[in-house]
Amino acid sequence: MMWLFLLGLVLGILVGGIFYLSSRREITRLDEQRQLLHQEQQIVLEFMHNMVEAIGEGVDRTELLKRVVHAAILSTGALSACVFERSDSGHLRGVVVEGLFPPQKPLPLSTALKITTRTKFIEQVLRSEVLEVGEGLVGEVAQTGQGVLIADASRDPRVVHHEDPSLTVRSMVLVPIRFKEKNLGVLAVANPADGLSFNDTDFSLVDSLAEQAGLSIHNADIMNLQIEKSKLDIELSLASSIQGMLLPKNFPQKPGLQVDARYLPAQKVGGDLYDVFSVGRDKLGVAIADVSGKGIPASLLMAICQSNLRHFAKNCNSPALVLSRLNSVLSEEMRKDMFVTLIYAIVDPLKNEIIIARGGHELPLLGHLDKETNLFRTSTIGSEGIALGMVPSPLFEEVIEDKKIPFQKDDILVLYTDGVTESSNFEGTEYSAERLADRIKKLRNRSASDLNQGILDSVARFSGSSGQIDDITLVCVKHT
Numbered sequence: 001m002m003w004l005f006l007l008g009l010v011l012g013i014l015v016g017g018i019f020y021l022s023s024r025r026e027i028t029r030l031d032e033q034r035q036l037l038h039q040e041q042q043i044v045l046e047f048m049h050n051m052v053e054a055i056g057e058g059v060d061r062t063e064l065l066k067r068v069v070h071a072a073i074l075s076t077g078a079l080s081a082c083v084f085e086r087s088d089s090g091h092l093r094g095v096v097v098e099g100l101f102p103p104q105k106p107l108p109l110s111t112a113l114k115i116t117t118r119t120k121f122i123e124q125v126l127r128s129e130v131l132e133v134g135e136g137l138v139g140e141v142a143q144t145g146q147g148v149l150i151a152d153a154s155r156d157p158r159v160v161h162h163e164d165p166s167l168t169v170r171s172m173v174l175v176p177i178r179f180k181e182k183n184l185g186v187l188a189v190a191n192p193a194d195g196l197s198f199n200d201t202d203f204s205l206v207d208s209l210a211e212q213a214g215l216s217i218h219n220a221d222i223m224n225l226q227i228e229k230s231k232l233d234i235e236l237s238l239a240s241s242i243q244g245m246l247l248p249k250n251f252p253q254k255p256g257l258q259v260d261a262r263y264l265p266a267q268k269v270g271g272d273l274y275d276v277f278s279v280g281r282d283k284l285g286v287a288i289a290d291v292s293g294k295g296i297p298a299s300l301l302m303a304i305c306q307s308n309l310r311h312f313a314k315n316c317n318s319p320a321l322v323l324s325r326l327n328s329v330l331s332e333e334m335r336k337d338m339f340v341t342l343i344y345a346i347v348d349p350l351k352n353e354i355i356i357a358r359g360g361h362e363l364p365l366l367g368h369l370d371k372e373t374n375l376f377r378t379s380t381i382g383s384e385g386i387a388l389g390m391v392p393s394p395l396f397e398e399v400i401e402d403k404k405i406p407f408q409k410d411d412i413l414v415l416y417t418d419g420v421t422e423s424s425n426f427e428g429t430e431y432s433a434e435r436l437a438d439r440i441k442k443l444r445n446r447s448a449s450d451l452n453q454g455i456l457d458s459v460a461r462f463s464g465s466s467g468q469i470d471d472i473t474l475v476c477v478k479h480t
Helices: 002-057 062-078 109-114 117-128 137-144 200-246 297-314 318-333 393-399 432-442 446-465
Strands: 078-086 094-096 147-152 172-179 180-193 257-264 271-280 283-291 340-348 352-360 367-369 375-380 403-406 413-416 470-480
Touching: 062 078, 062 094, 062 180, 062 200, 078 137, 094 137, 109 352, 117 340, 137 147, 137 172, 172 200, 180 200, 180 340, 180 446, 257 271, 257 283, 271 297, 271 470, 283 297, 283 413, 283 470, 297 340, 297 432, 318 340, 318 352, 318 393, 340 413, 367 432, 375 432, 413 432, 413 446, 432 446, 446 470
Parallel strands: none
Antiparallel strands: 078 094, 078 180, 147 172, 172 180, 257 470, 271 283, 283 340, 340 352, 352 403, 367 375, 367 413, 413 470
16 A cells, blocks of 8 residues: 555656646746747837937938838848838838848849849839739738738748849748828838747737837828928918018009009918009009919019019009010019919009000900990900010010000099909809909999909809809009
8 A cells, every 4th residue: 555655646746746847837938928028018119219219300201211120120130121111102112121131023134133232232122112002922911901920931932032042031021011091011021130930029029110110100290291381381471471561551642543452362372463553743553463373482473573563663654664674574583383464554644544564464344434325334455465474575575565545534444363253153153254344334333442342242242152262352443
């Protein structure tokens, strides 16, 4: 019986020893997992800190992606890594690479022979590696949004293999760079430096880095948008201030004339301009213009246009000559994609006439009371002319002309920009010059100020919920 007791004791000790060793191994394994998890957390936290610093420094997206690639290499011990960025059109392109990252498409022999240095190879990858979503491993990850761990690339038919030994792929990790539902690209690492294969820990690390990279890229984009918006707000504020200083609030008083001007920009800064100033003692210079473009460039062009207009208008009784000189100056100052349509008129209440020149602007309207029939009619004042800044001075001077018309008591001159006549209603019908002319007829007995207000009210009623889509400028001169 004693030997049975001793046998049981030995067996108990052996079982206990096995259990103890198993428990120790499990504890050791858990400790290793905790250490790996802690190491991964430290790497990710350090990476996040690095990304926050980068965003704070205002680095561009390329520099941000370089830090992503570098962190992936450091954390996994990979020999190379690459970020394939997804463009707006949906293509994937290798934009940042570190190390000798293998192309994801087979290279023609002629191309491979040209790659003689690491630098040229990287340049070749950056310029030529373009993949469709769903194409190859990179395209598959971009399409599915699921990462891929390839421990043994020699056994995976999806891996592209090259004849060049330096491009041999042993192991790879590819993970999507995402923010919420938006796919920003793919982060890929290749070939551990120790010659082994990537494991689940490496995959988890790269996946965590890609997740943080997506968040960082999104935050950087938001910050850049805010910076650009702030710059735009400053620019618009400055442009609005410039415009406010340019547009006159008070007009010279001339016996027998009523003058009123209205300007309603569709946005904070518009591209319209009007001006009213004295020409000599008794005459009045009246101008209206529409400058292409918006923002500071348009505001500066308006300032140049107005200052030179007033300068050339001094003691000059030919609006066409004024516009010709103005065109010469503006052609040198403005960008090729900009131009100005402009009407300049000299109103002479003593001679009861208007001399007008038109540089490609909307045809002005003249309301005239026929004394014999006592009928009030409106008609357009036609004259030849091209927008300023569009053609060389010799051609502009050949086309521009002065038009002299009578301007009697009770006559009304209305200058306007296309924001008035092209205002449309819900059905897409435009207000039109015909409606404007009809409105002038109905309001002919009102003052210049009330007439302009009546036109604006009519345009607003016509447009209704469609709202204002373009700048509206009106200048009314009434002979009293």
